Amino acid sequence: MGIGAAMSDYDSIDWFTDESLAKDPYPYFDHLRSKCPIQATAHRGVVAVTGYDEASEIFRDPETFSACLTVVGPFAKFLPLEGDDVSEIIEGHRHELPQNEHMVTMDPPAHTRERALLMRLITPKRLKENESFIRDLADQQLDQIVGLGRCEFISEYAQPLATLVIADLLGVPEADHDRLREGFGLMGGSTGDLRDEGSDYQLNSMEWLDDSFVGYIEDRRREPRDDVMTGLALAKYPDGSTPDIMAVVRTATFLFAAGQETTARMLAQALRYLAQDPALQDELRANPERVPNFIEETLRIESPTKTDFRLARRAATVAGVDIKGGTPVMLLLGAANHDPRRFECPDEFRANRPNAKEHLAFGRGIHSCPGGPLARAEGRISIERILARTRNIRLSEDYHGPPSARHFNYEPTWMLRAMEDLQIEFDAA
Numbered sequence: 162m163g164i165g166a167a168m169s170d171y172d173s174i175d176w177f178t179d180e181s182l183a184k185d186p187y188p189y190f191d192h193l194r195s196k197c198p199i200q201a202t203a204h205r206g207v208v209a210v211t212g213y214d215e216a217s218e219i220f221r222d223p224e225t226f227s228a229c230l231t232v233v234g235p236f237a238k239f240l241p242l243e244g245d246d247v248s249e250i251i252e253g254h255r256h257e258l259p260q261n262e263h264m265v266t267m268d269p270p271a272h273t274r275e276r277a278l279l280m281r282l283i284t285p286k287r288l289k290e291n292e293s294f295i296r297d298l299a300d301q302q303l304d305q306i307v308g309l310g311r312c313e314f315i316s317e318y319a320q321p322l323a324t325l326v327i328a329d330l331l332g333v334p335e336a337d338h339d340r341l342r343e344g345f346g347l348m349g350g351s352t353g354d355l356r357d358e359g360s361d362y363q364l365n366s367m368e369w370l371d372d373s374f375v376g377y378i379e380d381r382r383r384e385p386r387d388d389v390m391t392g393l394a395l396a397k398y399p400d401g402s403t404p405d406i407m408a409v410v411r412t413a414t415f416l417f418a419a420g421q422e423t424t425a426r427m428l429a430q431a432l433r434y435l436a437q438d439p440a441l442q443d444e445l446r447a448n449p450e451r452v453p454n455f456i457e458e459t460l461r462i463e464s465p466t467k468t469d470f471r472l473a474r475r476a477a478t479v480a481g482v483d484i485k486g487g488t489p490v491m492l493l494l495g496a497a498n499h500d501p502r503r504f505e506c507p508d509e510f511r512a513n514r515p516n517a518k519e520h521l522a523f524g525r526g527i528h529s530c531p532g533g534p535l536a537r538a539e540g541r542i543s544i545e546r547i548l549a550r551t552r553n554i555r556l557s558e559d560y561h562g563p564p565s566a567r568h569f570n571y572e573p574t575w576m577l578r579a580m581e582d583l584q585i586e587f588d589a590a
């Protein structure tokens with residue numbers, strides 16, 4: 162196939178159904194960016210943003226760009242939209258959209274209220290306390306794996322860790338941790354599946370979790386105790402009013418949805434880069450203070466959230482490009498984080514890259530990820546403990562192939578950059 166043919170393939174390829182893009186989206190991102198950092202695509206009226214500055218600008222302008230589509234993307238039933246200002250249509254239909262009850266799809270002023278409530282729940286003090294739980298949990302999980310000399314890292318380490326860390330953060334009683342972990346195992350699938358054409362969103366997948374939390378919160382409101390869950394149950398909005406039980410419950414359960422798969426896949430990528438590079442393992446073992454930047458570079462080069470969406474309420478011009486009112490705007494975070502105007506040699510993994518932390522993996526602006534500090538702590542502590550307790554971490558060649566021909570499986574989703582499995586081997590330290 163000549164270059165010309167490949168180029169035109171990329172002009173017509175469908176981000177929402179093409180499984181080859183799930184395996185390796187980066188050449189497609191480069192193609193889009195080479196045409197324009199804000200580029201119309203051939204499908205569903207979507208305009209794709211691959212530029213770092215352009216994506217940052219859109220994130221920072223919630224007045225013009227509504228977050229209502231962030232989960233459903235171009236599959237909202239009311240698209241395409243007509244008219245220069247579609248604000249009224251958005252307000253008339255947003256209650257029909259997936260996850261409309263969660264802050265991630267809200268705009269001010271509703272978003273401001275819910276976000277303030279959340280920030281009362283995950284305070285710096287609470288995060289600090291949570292760190293010792295992360296450390297203990299990391300060691301407990303490693304106790305089970307280290308002697309075996311091999312593991313499937315995502316299901317045997319990363320996913321259970323990510324679930325239980327959020328459970329602890331919210332003060333879910335330890336007696337219920339196993340039940341929670343099982344409940345999540347049953348959820349299966351993920352939002353943004355390339356095979357479902359956007360029709361089968363897991364709207365209700367968190368209902369079972371909501372039910373557990375209703376029980377906890379009702380109980381603590383009736384009978385406050387000296388525990389974290391009581392703080393959650395009694396938290397008030399900034400104006401002093403008490404939220405409905407369901408508002409608290411949704412905030413709490415959404416943390417599981419938002420913080421689980423993303424963090425687990427970040428940990429998996431970090432392990433992949435380590436396993437591919439023995440010198441890096443030695444360097445980080447000798448210089449643990451370099452681990453945080455290594456985590457930032459992992460987030461930059463393989464951003465777990467590939468795609469966020471905004472809906473242009475009205476006509477706008479971003480970096481000289483006109484965007485019509487009613488346009489679904491696809492912010493490709495993985496592309497923005499490979500923008501050569503911001504990151505030198507962006508496709509190279511550089512653990513000590515000076516500006517790695519400028520990545521957009523956690524978004525920007527009013528919706529920027531409130532779980533960032535937690536995900537970073539999980540990354541740092543996990544890598545420190547894994548390096549301390551193992552030697553000679555390597556990829557399973559039987560599974561992932563020899564260095565010259567590695568292959569990795571990726572979940573078929575347009576939303577997450579999610580390795581399906583990571584088979585690693587190691588020696589006990």
Ligand code: HEM
Pocket residue numbers: 228231264265266276327415416417419420421423424427464465466469470521522523524525527528529530531532533535536
């Ligand atoms: C590596 C891990 C993670 C990544 C890459 C990630 C990424 C993101 C991104 C890109 C957004 C912005 C969405 C938007 O603007 O449309 C976001 C929002 C959010 N994240 Fe995370 N996240 C991670 C971990 C977590 C964790 C651990 C938690 C919870 C403890 C969490 C909770 C949330 C919440 C509640 C929001 C919505 C905030 C809002 O709408 O104001 N995330 N995340």
